[in-house]
Amino acid sequence: MIIANNLSLQYPEGTMGLRDVNLAIPSGQVVFITGPSGSGKTSFIKLLIGIEKPSTGTLNVLGENMGNIDKKDLQVLRQKIGPIFQDFRLLDGRTVYENVILGMRFLDFSKKFIKEMALETIERVGLKHKINSLVDNLSYGERQRVAIARAVARKPLLIIADEPTGNLDKDNSLNILELLTSFRNSDTSVIITTHATHLINDYDTSMKIHVQNGRFDLEEASYERAY
Amino acid sequence: MKGLTKNIDYFFREIKTIVKLDLLSNLFSLLSLGFIFFLVSLIFAGGYITDSMIRDIENQAEISVYYEAEANKIAIGNQIEKIAGVKEVIYINKEEAKMNMTEILGEESRILDLFDHNPFDPYIEIRIDLNEVENITEKANSLSGVELVRNNKEILDKLKDISSLISLLGVLIIISVSVATLIVTSHIIRQGINLNKEQINTLRLLGAPEFFIRLPYILEGLIMTVLAGLISSALIYFTFNYIYVKVIDFLPFMILPSLDKLLISIFIFTALLAIILGFIGSIFGLKSTKTS
Numbered sequence: 101m102i103i104a105n106n107l108s109l110q111y112p113e114g115t116m117g118l119r120d121v122n123l124a125i126p127s128g129q130v131v132f133i134t135g136p137s138g139s140g141k142t143s144f145i146k147l148l149i150g151i152e153k154p155s156t157g158t159l160n161v162l163g164e165n166m167g168n169i170d171k172k173d174l175q176v177l178r179q180k181i182g183p184i185f186q187d188f189r190l191l192d193g194r195t196v197y198e199n200v201i202l203g204m205r206f207l208d209f210s211k212k213f214i215k216e217m218a219l220e221t222i223e224r225v226g227l228k229h230k231i232n233s234l235v236d237n238l239s240y241g242e243r244q245r246v247a248i249a250r251a252v253a254r255k256p257l258l259i260i261a262d263e264p265t266g267n268l269d270k271d272n273s274l275n276i277l278e279l280l281t282s283f284r285n286s287d288t289s290v291i292i293t294t295h296a297t298h299l300i301n302d303y304d305t306s307m308k309i310h311v312q313n314g315r316f317d318l319e320e321a322s323y324e325r326a327y
Numbered sequence: 328m329k330g331l332t333k334n335i336d337y338f339f340r341e342i343k344t345i346v347k348l349d350l351l352s353n354l355f356s357l358l359s360l361g362f363i364f365f366l367v368s369l370i371f372a373g374g375y376i377t378d379s380m381i382r383d384i385e386n387q388a389e390i391s392v393y394y395e396a397e398a399n400k401i402a403i404g405n406q407i408e409k410i411a412g413v414k415e416v417i418y419i420n421k422e423e424a425k426m427n428m429t430e431i432l433g434e435e436s437r438i439l440d441l442f443d444h445n446p447f448d449p450y451i452e453i454r455i456d457l458n459e460v461e462n463i464t465e466k467a468n469s470l471s472g473v474e475l476v477r478n479n480k481e482i483l484d485k486l487k488d489i490s491s492l493i494s495l496l497g498v499l500i501i502i503s504v505s506v507a508t509l510i511v512t513s514h515i516i517r518q519g520i521n522l523n524k525e526q527i528n529t530l531r532l533l534g535a536p537e538f539f540i541r542l543p544y545i546l547e548g549l550i551m552t553v554l555a556g557l558i559s560s561a562l563i564y565f566t567f568n569y570i571y572v573k574v575i576d577f578l579p580f581m582i583l584p585s586l587d588k589l590l591i592s593i594f595i596f597t598a599l600l601a602i603i604l605g606f607i608g609s610i611f612g613l614k615s616t617k618t619s
Binding site for chain 1: 526528529530534536537
């Protein structure tokens with residue numbers, strides 16, 4: 101599903117985002133990428149969704165070589181990914197429901213299916229009672245749940261959450277991680293970046309990758325599962 | 328273009344949201360476009376009216392031949408009938424000449440009552456083929472007993488000059504208006520895109536196709552120009568209803584085209600102009616804005 105070989109990312113101003121990363125993430129995994137701020141977690145996410153291109157090495161995401169992917173293929177690839185951004189990127193002035201179905205409108209789904217999926221997912225993230233509320237009027241945690249619902253409702257093969265625990269206390273962080281990992285299935289992997297290493301100890305069936313200065317350090321168990 | 332019909336409600340809601348983001352500026356742009364279209368509609372109407380007047384005068388091409396009091400009008404008429412291009416010869420007596428003028432002057436014909444006697448002379452009216460006007464005038468003038476030959480060629484020539492001027496002016500104004508409309512429309516689109524850059528980028532990150540992202544902006548430009556066309560059409564409707572009433576009152580002899588036909592022609596012209604310029608302006612606005 102995701103294969104990186106000697107992958108590096110250098111930004112135009114010279115900063116190294118990632119250095120010589122090698123990893124393979126099969127389908128149906130929960131992957132935690134941990135590390136301090138600025139270690140390279142977000143750089144990896146940017147490469148996964150095609151915001152940046154590898155400087156050296158190769159990165160293959162869902163069968164696409166990210167080094168030379170064209171615009172059309174990138175657009176199709178992004179339709180298979182459910183991204184949850186740090187700042188959520190919700191559309192203000194629209195309701196919870198409108199935000200959730202936005203990610204599905206242009207997909208090959210029927211109107212009926214889109215509606216059913218949106219309602220089911222909104223219920224699953226616990227926002228059924230706020231379905232017609234404007235996202236502008238929601239709390240931080242509720243907005244985050246809308247972002248999660250938008251990402252997962254469209255049945256992606258890869259869910260990517262960038263620092264979902266960033267501004268939350270321990271209990272809320274655990275709830276969000278629980279919610280996110282619950283969307284993993286045999287086809288769908290969930291990749292979560294977080295700097296809160298202590299929160300992921302209970303997830304022993306997952307891959308855990310520690311990033312430091314752009315270098316990936318996979319736990320031994322993760323290596324065994326991956327290769 | 329997959330998902331176009333499925334999402335039509337979404338596109339229109341998006342347009343509403345985009346317009347509301349900078350409502351005042353969009354309203355001013357709309358009014359500016361409305362007045363621009365009104366200006367071009369006036370020029371179009373001017374061209375339409377003069378063309379119509381020329382056609383009418385051409386269809387009613389005639390020459391009036393005035394003869395000396397003691398001349399034999401029948402003899403003159405017989406000679407005129409033989410000239411090539413003459414279709415019909417009609418003898419108008421003094422009373423008929425006065426009646427014709429009364430009809431032309433309409434309400435203003437009261438002025439004729441001020442005369443103690445009928446001031447009009449009898450004459451011979453000749454219906455002609457307009458292409459032969461010069462030849463017929465020359466030959467009628469050379470007949471003995473003929474005092475004056477009056478044709479409407481001079482009026483026709485003047486009208487044709489005015490028509491050419493209006494056409495030239497029209498082309499120049501339409502070019503200027505097109506450029507102004509393209510600038511205003513593309514500015515509206517650029518403004519909308521700049522205010523929605525974040526949203527556009529989010530849609531791209533979610534894998535939305537370009538048509539899905541751009542369509543609301545193209546439709547916004549189209550709707551703005553069509554609304555401007557409607558504003559212009561409303562102004563034109565009231566303006567020409569007023570002008571026609573005034574012209575009929577003060578210049579009853581002016582041959583104006585039917586108001587309904589004129590208005591329909593202007594509305595069709597404005598609609599086509601609005602749609603074409605709106606579409607091109609939107610595309611131009613999209614192309615000239617960096618969205619990524």
